[in-house]
Amino acid sequence: MVVIVSAVLTVAQCRILDPQIAAWLLDPADNASCFQDLVTKHYGRPAEPPAQPLGPRKPLPQSSLVSSSLCLLYQLMTQGLWELFSSMELSMIPVLAAMESHRIHVDKEALKRTSEMLGVKLKQLEQEAHKAAGQQFLVSSSTQLRLVLFEKLRLQERCENRKLPKTMLKQQQSTSEAALLQLQDLHPLPKIILEYRQVHKMKSTFVDGILSCVKKTYISSTWNQTSAVSGRLSAKQPNFQALPRQPVQISKKQYVQGKDAELVTVHPRDMFIPREGWTFLAADFCQVELRLLAHLTSDPELLRLFLDPGPDVFTMLASQWKGVPEQQLEPEDREHAKRIVYSMVYGAGRERLSGILGVSAEQASQFVDSFLQRYKEVQSFIQRTVQLCQKQGYVVSIMGRRRSLPHIRSADWAVRNQAERQAVNFVVQGSAADLCKMAMIRIFSLVSSSSSLTARLLAQIHDELLFEVEDSQVEHFAALVKTTMESLQHIDSLGVHLKVPLKVAVSSGRAWGSMSELHLPPASPPPSP
Template identity: 60%
Template sequence: METSQGYSLFFFHAYEKPLKLAEALSSRKMILFGKLKLHLLSQRKHLPRTGLQNQLSTSEAMLNSLQDLHPLPKIILEYRQVHKIKSTFVDGLLAYMKKGSISSTWNQTGTVTGRLSAKHPNIQGISKHPIQISKPRDFKGKEKETVTISPRALFVSSEGHTFLAADFSQIELRILAHLSGDPELLKLFQESEKDDVFSTLTSQWKEIPMERVTHMDREQTKKVVYSVVYGAGKERLAACLGVTVQEATHFLERFLKKYKKIKDFSQTVISQCHHAGYVTSILGRRRPLPRICAQDQKLRAQAERQAVNFVVQGSAADLCKLAMIRIFAAVATSPTLTARLVAQIHDELLFEVEDAQVPEFAALVRRMMESLQQVQTLELQLKVPLKVNLTVGRSWGHLAPL
C-alpha cells in the first residue's frame, strides 16, 4: 500500500515481527527517496549523505527534518527508539547481570577529556529522562496509547541502604566564567543565584523579562551555551535547535556579542595551542593536538574546537576526580561512615549509603565538593563558587532533592 495509513500500519505491525521489519528497513531508502521522493519535497538545500556511493542518509537528523512531509520518518524513528530500549536496557543489562546485580568496568584513560568511561555495561549511557513510546495501533483505529519507561528505575539500592547522588551544578558554565573572566557570567554566579541560571542567561542575551522566558527559550539557551563549551559547529547547533544554519549562526553570534570575553577566551586558547601544540586543563593536565597546524582547513578547525572543549570539559573532569579522591579519603578515615561510590556519570557522583548515615554523609559530600573552589596546595582559586545538588532515593530513577 502507498497511503500514509498503509505505511503506518505496516511499520507498527512490524514491531511484533522483527524479521519483517528488518526486511522493511533494508529498503527504507528506496521507500523514502525512491518511492515517496521526500528529499525533493524538503526545503533543506544540502541534505546529509553517507557511504562511498554518496547516498542520501537516513540519520536521526535527516528523518527529523522529513517528519512534517510524511508519517513514515516518524515511524522509523519510533522503531529505532524501541529497538534501542530493548537492546540497551533489556538485552544489554541482562548480559552482564550476576546474582541480581551488575558491575561496570571503569576506564580512567578512555576519554580525551579525562572523564571516566564505563563499559560492560555502559552505565553512563542510561538516560535519566523517562522515555515515552507509542503502542502499536491496530486496524480498529483505537486511540493512541503511550508507555513511559524510566531506565534508571531498574536500579535499586541494597536493603537498608539509600542512593545519594551529588551533582556539580552547571560546573562547565562556571569554569567557562572563571577562565573567560566575562563580567556578565561572573556576576551571574557571584550573586546569590536566587533565579535559575539558564533562565537568567536567556533573559540577558535575548533581552526579554524573566517572567516571559519560556521552557523552550531556556532549552535553546542551554544548547547555545554547550555548543560553545563543546566546540560544536554551526551545522551541529542548527540540527540540535531544529533551525537553519543561518538562524543558528545568528543565535551564536548574538550570544557571543553579549558575552564578549567568551570569544576572547576561545581565541586565546586556540592561539596558545597553535604556538605550543597542546592545551592544559585547570590543574595542568595536557592534551596534545598536532592537527592544530594541519594544512587541511577542516582538520585544523576540528582541532581548534577540541582545544577549547578540553580546557573547559577537561577542567570539570579534574574537579570531579579530585572530589572522588577526597570523599574516599574522608570515608576511609572515618570511624563510622561506610558509604561507597557506585557510579560516576559525568558531573554526578552516585553513592550507596546506609540509611542512618545519610544526613552525616550528605553534609560531608557537599562540604568536600563545594570546597574545591579553593585548593591551596594546587594553587587553585576559582572566581565563582561551586554548587552541589544532592538527591536521595531507593531507586536511581526516583531520586528526590535532599
C-alpha cells in the same frame, strides 16, 4: 560485609606506581595496548625478551619495568605533570579498585518484563512502517530506508528551503536523525523510524545490555582510568554512564487510522536499587561546565549568573542573551540558550546544533553569532585557546592536564577546524573531569579514615557521584559530600582558585531513577582528608 570493609581499608592505604597511567598523562590520545608497546615507545627500545615464553599472566623482566618507569617519571616532571600524577591520578587507583569491588543491585525481573514489552513495541512499529511505506522493507537498514524515502516517496522534492544532510563518503541522501527530523512533517514514515530507533536503542543498549551483565541480582562495572583524552572515567560491562538521566517516554501513537495513542515510560535507572536498610545518594555538580566557562572567560555577564544567582541559571542566561525580562521569554528560549552553550563546550558544529535545536543551519548560525555578540569574552577565550594551542601544540586544564593537538596547524581546513573545537572542548571538559576526580578522592579518603562512616561510592556518571548509604547516615553523609565537593572552588596544592562558587545538588531515594532532592542547611567546612 566485614571482609569487604577490611579490603577497602587495605586498598585505601596502598600507594601504587602505574607506568600505564604515567604514559597516558603524557599522551592521552595514544594508549599503549600492552606493556611491551609502552616500553618500546617511552624507553626507546623493546622490552628485554624473557628467558621463557610469556604466558598471559607472566610479567616482563623487572629491569624493563624500572627503566621505563624512571623514563616516564622524568618526562612527567619536565612537562609539569608530576603533581597531577602523584596527587590525583595515583590517588584514583584505590578509589576505582573499591568501586569495582562493590555490587550494585538490580531488579532483574523488571528488566526482563521491560525487554519483552519493548520487543512487542518494535514489532508493532515495524508493521506501521511497512503500512506507511506501502511495502515491506528492513526497517533497520539505512540503504533500504533511503530507497523508500527518496526514490519511492521522493520526500526530498517536498523540502522547500531545507538543505537535507548527506552521507560523508558517498554524498547520498542521509537517513540520520537530523534528516528524519526535517522530514517528519511531510510523511508519517520518518516519525515512525525515529521512534523505532529510540525503542531499539532503549532495548538493545539500556535493557538487554544491562541484563547481559547481571550476575544473579547485581552488576559490577569495570572502570577505566586511561580511556578518555579529556581525563574522564569510562565504564564497561555495563556502560553505567550511558544510562539516560531522564525517563524516556515512548509515544506509542498508532499511525494507522482508528487506533488510540498509547504512552509507555521506561527508565532504566529505576531498575537499580540499594540493599535493604540502605539508600542511594547522588551528588551532582550543577552547571559545572558553564561555571568553568565563566571562570575561564571572565565574561562579566556569565560571572554575574553565579555571583548573583537566581532560581534558574539557564533561564537567567536566556534572559541575558535575548535582552528581555525572564517573564517575556518564549518557552524554547531557555533550552536554546542551554544547547548553544554546550555546543561550544562539547565542540558541536553549527550543522549539528541545527539538528539538536530542530532549526535550519542558517538559524542555528544566527543563534550562535548573537550569543557570542552578547558574551564577547567567550569568543575571546575561544580565540586565545586556539592561538595558544597553535603556538605550543597543546592545551591544559585548570589542574595542568595536557592534550596535544598536532592537527591544529593542519593545512586541511576541516581537520584544523576539528582540532580547534577539540582544544576548547578539552580545556572545559578536562577541567570538569579534574574537579570530579578530586571530589572522589577526598570523599573516599574521608570515609576510609572514619571509624563510623560506611558509605560506598558505586559509580561516577560524568558530573554525578552515586553512593549507597546506610539509612541512619543519609543526612549526615549528604551534608559532608555537599560541603566537600563545593569546597573544591579552591585547591591550594594544585593552584586552583575559581572565580565562581561550585554548587552541588544532593538527592536520595530507594531507586536510582526515583531520587528526591535533599535540602540541607549550610554546613561547616569538611575536615581535611
